[in-house]
Amino acid sequence: MDLAKIISLSGVVLFLLVTVNLALLLLTTLRRAMALGEQRRLDGEWFSERLALARLQLKRQENAGSWNGNRKFEISRIVKESVDASSFYLVPHDKKPLPSFLPGQFLTFEIDVPGQRKRVVRCYSLSDRPRPDYYRVTIKRVPAPTAVPAAKPGLVSNHFHTAFKVGDILDVKAPGGGFFLDTSRLTPVVLLAGGVGITPIMSMVNEIMAVTPQREIWLFLGVRNGSEHLMKEPLEQLARTNDRLRLHVSYSQPAATDAQGRDYHHAGRLDISLLREKLPANNFDYFMCGPGPMMADLNEGLLAWGVPEESIHLEAFGPASVKRTAPPTGEPASPQLKVSFSRTKKDAAWDGQAESLLDLALAEGVPIAYGCRAGNCGTCKTAIKSGKAKHRKKPGCEVEAGTCLTCIALPESDLSLDA
Numbered sequence: 318m319d320l321a322k323i324i325s326l327s328g329v330v331l332f333l334l335v336t337v338n339l340a341l342l343l344l345t346t347l348r349r350a351m352a353l354g355e356q357r358r359l360d361g362e363w364f365s366e367r368l369a370l371a372r373l374q375l376k377r378q379e380n381a382g383s384w385n386g387n388r389k390f391e392i393s394r395i396v397k398e399s400v401d402a403s404s405f406y407l408v409p410h411d412k413k414p415l416p417s418f419l420p421g422q423f424l425t426f427e428i429d430v431p432g433q434r435k436r437v438v439r440c441y442s443l444s445d446r447p448r449p450d451y452y453r454v455t456i457k458r459v460p461a462p463t464a465v466p467a468a469k470p471g472l473v474s475n476h477f478h479t480a481f482k483v484g485d486i487l488d489v490k491a492p493g494g495g496f497f498l499d500t501s502r503l504t505p506v507v508l509l510a511g512g513v514g515i516t517p518i519m520s521m522v523n524e525i526m527a528v529t530p531q532r533e534i535w536l537f538l539g540v541r542n543g544s545e546h547l548m549k550e551p552l553e554q555l556a557r558t559n560d561r562l563r564l565h566v567s568y569s570q571p572a573a574t575d576a577q578g579r580d581y582h583h584a585g586r587l588d589i590s591l592l593r594e595k596l597p598a599n600n601f602d603y604f605m606c607g608p609g610p611m612m613a614d615l616n617e618g619l620l621a622w623g624v625p626e627e628s629i630h631l632e633a634f635g636p637a638s639v640k641r642t643a644p645p646t647g648e649p650a651s652p653q654l655k656v657s658f659s660r661t662k663k664d665a666a667w668d669g670q671a672e673s674l675l676d677l678a679l680a681e682g683v684p685i686a687y688g689c690r691a692g693n694c695g696t697c698k699t700a701i702k703s704g705k706a707k708h709r710k711k712p713g714c715e716v717e718a719g720t721c722l723t724c725i726a727l728p729e730s731d732l733s734l735d736a
């Protein structure tokens with residue numbers, strides 16, 4: 318082999334070596350870049366997870382300020398909302414942080430009312446969205462029923478209006494209740510309110526508008542007339558600024574000064590025919606709070622329209638008038654049972670006529686303390702000494718084993734209660 322050939326061969330080898338090296342370098346760089354990309358993706362995922370965790374922790378911290386028993390709150394402001402309803406703004410007297418709550422939940426108050434042997438317990442829904450600095454409840458004065466001339470006007474609601482003033486201090490239990498909106502969802506909702514039942518619904522509307530304003534809301538409000546039209550201005554203002562909120566107000570007995578188109582949209586009761594006329598379909602989540610008969614009619618109408626029971630969420634401000642499907646466990650209440658009250662040494666026959674064990678007890682003169690009569694506040698919780706009882710609806714507070722909320726409980730067997 319001559320020298321020229323050797324030189325050209327070494328050149329080729331050298332070229333090949335350099336090319337292979339360059340290719341290797343390129344490959345390594347590419348691998349590094351890919352590894353870096355993967356690392357960045359993993360970092361991104363890790364960061365998102367940390368962020369989600371941090372959000373969860375923040376939420377937990379907000380709720381961590383929750384308290385057991387009573388906490389002192391000061392009335393910081395009272396705002397008249399209609400002829401017979403006012404909003405009470407409450408700030409914690411200890412000035413410590415205010416735990417958040419879920420829109421739709423309520424506060425439980427323990428109030429000293431002059432002339433009452435014991436403190437009186439009542440629940441009031443939180444009527445604004447969770448705020449860091451105050452809670453708000455909106456309370457309607459309950460008049461004496463015209464059908465019972467001897468009856469007095471509502472004890473606590475009137476006490477709020479006539480006795481309490483700014484600066485007064487109240488005993489309040491932490492927010493609670495199972496009627497609330499899942500604000501992490503974006504699915505459209507139908508909100509149905511009757512009269513003062515707008516309070517938990519207003520909290521839901523305000524929260525959606527602040528957190529997920531793109532969420533579609535159909536809000537149907539039924540009131541008697543303009544004098545009882547609670548939250549009129551704020552709702553109209555929200556509907557003006559966000560067309561995702563569709564507001565339908567019905568007046569069942571419009572006054573001469575009320576104008577259709579200006580004050581309200583529909584004359585007549587809020588009923589299922591209006592929902593069927595206005596809603597594009599039936600597949601929504603429904604949240605409902607109002608007078609018993611209104612809720613019973615709407616509930617029945619929605620079920621008949623094919624809305625599944627689990628899509629209808631209800632809050633009753635008093636004894637439930639809507640009968641939900643009985644829980645699958647347990648036998649139906651027998652009309653031939655014996656209920657004994659061990660402390661007062663009284664026996665009663667359960668014939669299925671009383672609405673609840675509480676009603677049976679009160680009719681027999683057995684003094685069980687009660688508050689909401691709707692299975693929420695826990696005041697009527699009573700120990701079961703023997704036998705079985707079941708709840709007509711899901712309790713809105715914790716119920717330990719071996720106890721029942723007598724206001725929503727029915728006997729399932731002969732029963733002995735520690736009352």
Ligand SMILES: Cc1cc2nc3c(=O)[nH]c(=O)nc-3n(C[C@H](O)[C@H](O)[C@H](O)COP(=O)(O)OP(=O)(O)OC[C@H]3O[C@@H](n4cnc5c(N)ncnc54)[C@H](O)[C@@H]3O)c2cc1C
Pocket residue numbers: 423439440441442443454455456457458459460461462465468469470471472473474475494513516517632633634635689690691693
């Ligand atoms: C979860 C929940 C949330 C609530 N949220 C709100 C809210 O946001 N705003 C609101 O205003 N309310 C709300 N309520 C209702 C509230 O808790 C009270 O039930 C309401 O204020 C009436 O209480 P009261 O003490 O004024 O009336 P009560 O003294 O309990 O009387 C109630 C009614 O019974 C009548 N009555 C009294 N004695 C007799 C008798 N011997 N015979 C016949 N009738 C009699 C009274 O005249 C009155 O009409 C809520 C209730 C619950 C359970």
